[in-house]
Amino acid sequence: MEKLLIQGNGPLLGAVRISGAKNAALPLLMASLLTDEVCTFTNVPALRDVKTSLDLLKRLGAQVSFVADTVTIDASQISNLVAPYELVKTMRASILVLGPLLAKHGEAQVSLPGGCAIGARPVNLHLSGLERMGAKIDVDGGYITASVDGRLQGARIFMDMVSVGATENLMMAAVLAQGETILENAAREPEIVDLADCLKSMGANISGAGTDNIRIQGVSRLSGCNHSVLPDRIETGTFLVAAAMTKGKVRCEKAAAHTLEAVIAKLREVGAEVSTGDDWIELDMQHKTLHSVNIKTAPHPGFPTDMQAQFVALNSVAQGTGVVTETIFENRFMHVPELQRMGAKIDLEANSAVCRGNSELTGAEVMATDLRASASLVIAGLVAEGETLVDRIYHLDRGYEQIEIKLGALGAKIQRVD
Ligand SMILES: CC(=O)N[C@H]1[C@@H](OP(=O)(O)OP(=O)(O)OC[C@H]2O[C@@H](n3ccc(=O)[nH]c3=O)[C@H](O)[C@@H]2O)O[C@H](CO)[C@@H](O)[C@@H]1O
Numbered sequence: 001m002e003k004l005l006i007q008g009n010g011p012l013l014g015a016v017r018i019s020g021a022k023n024a025a026l027p028l029l030m031a032s033l034l035t036d037e038v039c040t041f042t043n044v045p046a047l048r049d050v051k052t053s054l055d056l057l058k059r060l061g062a063q064v065s066f067v068a069d070t071v072t073i074d075a076s077q078i079s080n081l082v083a084p085y086e087l088v089k090t091m092r093a094s095i096l097v098l099g100p101l102l103a104k105h106g107e108a109q110v111s112l113p114g115g116c117a118i119g120a121r122p123v124n125l126h127l128s129g130l131e132r133m134g135a136k137i138d139v140d141g142g143y144i145t146a147s148v149d150g151r152l153q154g155a156r157i158f159m160d161m162v163s164v165g166a167t168e169n170l171m172m173a174a175v176l177a178q179g180e181t182i183l184e185n186a187a188r189e190p191e192i193v194d195l196a197d198c199l200k201s202m203g204a205n206i207s208g209a210g211t212d213n214i215r216i217q218g219v220s221r222l223s224g225c226n227h228s229v230l231p232d233r234i235e236t237g238t239f240l241v242a243a244a245m246t247k248g249k250v251r252c253e254k255a256a257a258h259t260l261e262a263v264i265a266k267l268r269e270v271g272a273e274v275s276t277g278d279d280w281i282e283l284d285m286q287h288k289t290l291h292s293v294n295i296k297t298a299p300h301p302g303f304p305t306d307m308q309a310q311f312v313a314l315n316s317v318a319q320g321t322g323v324v325t326e327t328i329f330e331n332r333f334m335h336v337p338e339l340q341r342m343g344a345k346i347d348l349e350a351n352s353a354v355c356r357g358n359s360e361l362t363g364a365e366v367m368a369t370d371l372r373a374s375a376s377l378v379i380a381g382l383v384a385e386g387e388t389l390v391d392r393i394y395h396l397d398r399g400y401e402q403i404e405i406k407l408g409a410l411g412a413k414i415q416r417v418d
């Protein structure tokens with residue numbers, strides 16, 4: 001099994017090109033199921049989750065091509081409405097085929113995604129929202145079976161938790177429903193705005209994406225699209241944290257600063273000089289002191305849970321104590337025991353990691369448990385004394401495109417080994 005071998009060394013210096021966002025690309029690819037016309041997506045990252053999505057679309061009968069950063073999907077000949085466990089288990093976002101298949105084909109069978117390392121991650125909001133729109137849903141034998149007589153009906157749907165995936169699934173279902181759907185307490189993540197923008201370019205009638213109240217007036221058909229995927233704010237944030245921890249200077253190109261305001265504010269609080277432009281962000285931490293910060297994760301525009309692990313790593317080498325509180329997922333501190341093995345002084349207290357700071361990290365063999373936990377171990381390895389070997393990096397490959405090549409170009413000593 002492949003691993004990453006990292007030799008802690010000096011500051012990261014230079015420029016890195018940010019890829020398209022995993023969490024924008026996955027729902028966008030699923031949205032191609034809503035039309036019989038060809039959808040073309042550019043700036044698509046070559047990630048394991050993108051490959052899984054394309055495998056799933058092919059399994060359903062779509063024609064798919066992925067050349068350079070461009071994906072073309074023709075879903076006019078869908079012949080199978082089943083998303084099987086073997087694909088869904090490797091990528092929870094597979095649940096996002098449910099809304100589009102139901103809206104376009106009137107039925108779907110999707111394996112229940114189940115829990116994962118970061119928490120239980122139920123899909124009750126996806127299912128109850130679709131039921132409000134007239135779908136009949138049965139859950140049996142680990143599968144969700146959904147059907148509707150005729151078209152889905154627009155409905156007012158209040159979600160009692162803010163869910164990115166439920167908001168996306170219901171928005172995609174509602175674009176082809178009859179009448180108006182109102183999604184209340186909707187998620188406001190930039191990836192939802194990107195999905196809404198793409199759906200609008202296909203002829204959907206959506207307003208309010210980016211607020212907690214999204215209104216969708218259903219239409220009877222959608223056209224194809226030509227859409228460029230939003231830059232990955234979590235990849236960007238990960239490189240910025242790595243630059244801060246190594247006391248370097250890094251410019252992230254093709255990045256979207258407006259999607260990262262909470263993270264940039266925290267990086268400034270850490271002591272970094274951060275400047276931004278239309279499509280770039282630069283962080284300079286040279287000759288500066290790194291200070292710990294307190295963080296509490298929250299739905300957008302709050303601090304993203306997907307950047308929590310990276311800031312735990314940063315706090316462990318910064319000056320002072322920083323308390324990191326996770327409010328979105330119930331078990332998202334799997335990186336802490338691994339960082340402790342590298343010498344980080346962190347205490348777990350309920351849903352908070354109390355990072356005591358000033359740790360002299362030393363290289364160790366560590367195990368990646370989930371995507372962002374893996375990223376935190378890699379960036380800890382960049383500042384640790386000696387060698388760090390990160391195992392199970394298939395988690396990392398779900399969400400970071402060529403991370404060792406990009407970090408290597410910034411001066412890191414990192415290589416993929418068997
Ligand atoms: C592919 C993708 O975009 N993944 C992101 C998406 O995941 P995902 O869409 O799965 O996350 P959600 O926003 O749905 O989850 C937020 C919280 O709501 C709970 N919940 C969710 C749905 C539901 O029906 N019932 C329920 O209780 C979840 O267990 C969790 O505690 O948003 C998360 C929160 O920003 C990010 O960490 C993930 O990177």
Ligand SMILES: C=C(OP(=O)(O)O)C(=O)O
Nearest residue numbers: 023092093306371372399
């Ligand atoms: C948790 C994440 O992704 P997913 O929802 O695909 O598991 C993530 O991107 O950090």
